[in-house]
Amino acid sequence: MSTPTVDTAPLRRQRRNRIYLQIACVTISIFMLVPIYLISLAALSTRESLNEFPLSLLPTNISFDTLDAFLSSTGIFGALGNSVIVGIGTVLLSAVLGIPGGYALARFAFPGKEPYQLFLLFTRALPIVVLSVPLAKLFLTTNIYDTTYGVILLHTSLALPTTILISASVFLSVPVDVEEAARIFGCGPLGAFARVVMPMALPGLAAASIFTFVMSWNEVLGASILTLDHRTLPAQVLTSLSDSPLAYRFAGGFALVIPSIIFIAFMRRYLTNMWGSTIR
């Protein structure tokens, strides 16, 4: 008996598919990175070199002039600070309010649970404009108009539905057994939550907080309506964008992108599994 000829077509197909996959990954990465690169380049070039033709695509003459000018222009530094305060404040407040809510949704059965989950999303169904105008009036009467607290409250209310729903699904992935083990070995309900459930849920909760931070960082409309002198960065940039030179716009865009990239890079290590394997 002779060995039949081996058909290597499937093997070649598999290798070819892997190459396609690599190409796809590189293409998507380039698609994401090129705008960031271009905006960084423009922000770090001199005003004059921006007007040159053809435009150099390599960082030949780096200069911080434009960025300096942008950052030192009125209100920008304050706005950057406001944005960071609002972003972090929103993350913290929505975590404090949303995580217990998510935990309750994940662990307890209560009447009306399904409609409640649906109802949560209703705040997102309302346009921000519709929410902001009555809020502005309310904030004016309660004296928190034009403060970061007001914007934090608005952003928290926008972020809460997703925080609650994401953290609910995160807590669902933490086995009840482990929590029960903690209870049997001497923890009270809060102790079991703090010592066992929270650490196990942390990667997922980090993802939720990134989502919240980026949402707050990018939100313009509500922040513009609710503030006058204490604008967040996007609101500040937006108001002064139309009557500013091109270089200013690039510097503004750069300043908007970089902090959220830093935040994501920082939280990223909590996103991927921390303990060498997925939960469980």
Place this chain on the structure above:
Amino acid sequence: MADISISHLVKTYPGGADRATDDVSLAIKDGDFTVLLGPSGCGKTTLLRMLAGLEYPDSGSISVGGRDVTYLPPNKRNMSMVFQSYAVFPHRKVRYNIGFGLQMAKVNSKEIERKVQWAADLLQLTPYLDRLPAQLSGGQRQRVAVARAIVMDADVLLMDEPLSNLDALLRLTFRSELKKIVKDLGTTTVYVTHDQSEALSLGDQVAVMRKGRIAQLGDPLDVYDAPADKFVGGFIGSPPMNFISAAVTDSGDALRVGDQNLHAPSMLRSFANEDIVLGVRAENIGVATDRSSGDIPATVLVVEPMGSSVLLTVDVDGQSIKVQAPPTFRTSPHQTIWLTFSPNTMRFYDGATSMALEAK
């Protein structure tokens, strides 16, 4: 260490129509190893969870060492538990996992270190103390769970099917190890399983449960030899006990199985002329290829060599029964063989109630 007294426990899960445990009472002596055995949904896990405080009963009471614990939260009961899914803490090293309970009990760190070392030695975990659970095999993780439970000096050790996630070979070796460890500890232990061989091999007493009630409570051999009803006989033993419809003759000294007569023990005198069910275990039926006195003929249907024995499925006047023959016994389907029943291994059940018959 403490004795446990469970009385009239009733528990219905919200939304469930049936009682998960239906008026269960059970007394467990200090230091005893009690196995709750039953098919899934029989209430054995619910009973264990109520002991642990993870579930509260609707009514009834549980006391441990004379102290009422019925509605005490789990962390106030001084119990420890081994979970089916191990339930080790994945974000902490083995060392922390084992010492967790002691740390919660605010034992000083020297003592924790000593006890963790002791438990790790006992369960051969010493090389793994500084690893994360994800870096261990399933068997090792279960060892961590057992180590975490035994360092506690708990009043009661609870185990919820601790071996069922292990592979067959590991289960067998770990079972005997577990038995030795628990024996040496001397802690009162309640062990839940659906595996009858675990129940028989581990328990000082076995409670066979069915539909939220305890069908039989006794030492393992009693439960095996003299099942209190047809359910217990059918659940315990592999193959399950044979149940053969039979009738006691008018005189009460013989048992009719189809057209065959068997010698009846004297206790059946009082059931003269009644239909009953004969229960007999496969290994208690003798086989022969030729006829001798008292034997009844049977036709071989299936022959299954098991290595240590040959399992036969035979037909006796229309009723199919399982017979365990010695490994040297040779036969083939359609052959006629002769069966011997010895009176002291025959059990009798009421056809209608399925309960074991007692001499009237």
